Amino acid sequence: MIAPPPPYVMLEGSSGNNFRPPPYRRNVPRYNSDYKKKSGGRSLCRFICCCYCCLFLVIIILALLVVYFYAVYEPEMPSYKVEKLEVKAFDVQPDFSLNTEFLVTVKADNPNSNIGFIYGKDSSVIVMYTDSNLCTGKLPSFHQGEKNTTIMQVDLKGKSEFGSGLQEAYTVNRDNKRIPLLVKVKVPVSVVVGNFPTRQFVVFVNCSLLVDNLAPNKKISIISSNTTFDLKF
Structure with a gap:
């Protein structure tokens, strides 16, 4: 026994050779929008920490120079x-x-x-x-x-x-x-x-x-x- 052919459905507005299959849809990759924000925040924190470390180092050097000056020259007021x-x-x-x-x-x-x-x-x-x-x-x-x-x-x-x-x-x-x-x-x-x-x-x-x-x-x-x-x- 031969099976009946599948039903054919005619789409409105399509005839003859004008029918085209729908285009292939690609899945657009999604990016995490919080990544750059988190990365930028960490960079700012590192920069601030470096500035504080440099300032602390300069203060230590100046303090050592003052101690050296007073120890060597022993200044007195005229x-x-x-x-x-x-x-x-x-x-x-x-x-x-x-x-x-x-x-x-x-x-x-x-x-x-x-x-x-x-x-x-x-x-x-x-x-x-x-x-x-x-x-x-x-x-x-x-x-x-x-x-x-x-x-x-x-x-x-x-x-x-x-x-x-x-x-x-x-x-x-x-x-x-x-x-x-x-x-x-x-x-x-x-x-x-x-x-x-x-x-x-x-x-x-x-x-x-x-x-x-x-x-x-x-x-x-x-x-x-x-x-x-x-x-x-």
Whole structure:
């Protein structure tokens, strides 16, 4: 017995030779979209860790250099002192102005065996009485070597207001032979290690003096003095 042929189904819109089989469909490979994100995150973490390690290494090297410097050179701060004060002029004018001329002797002592100092040009010295500037001047520019003591004489001149209030206060201090003065020094300094000067910084020195008189051409006794200083990098 012969089996009947399979049923034939005619698709709409197809006739004769226009029939084409459906195209072969390929399976498109799928990629995990989280792979790059995870890989990029790990790379960033590694980069940050490397940066921190390099920074930590630099800090250790700098700390070792500082320890080596202090162990080898044993740096000490220089000391400053007003040794002497001379008054050449202290003239009160009829218009309540004051003309002054002082000569201040400053002692700078460098106790270091392997370190020198270069004192720059842009310095200033001011003598004040009760917040009033009496006279101003400048320190000389010079190189101070190792284990050296330098004596500087600084000429100071000025003209300032000297009203009745200041005159009364000065008269009381003069009669008591206890006149307070403040000597303010500002000077740029470079540290010299061997033959190599380092970065320049600014030294501020404040010297509070108590003297017995300010009479011109008369010996002045410094009753007491107190010196403080500060640094600005």
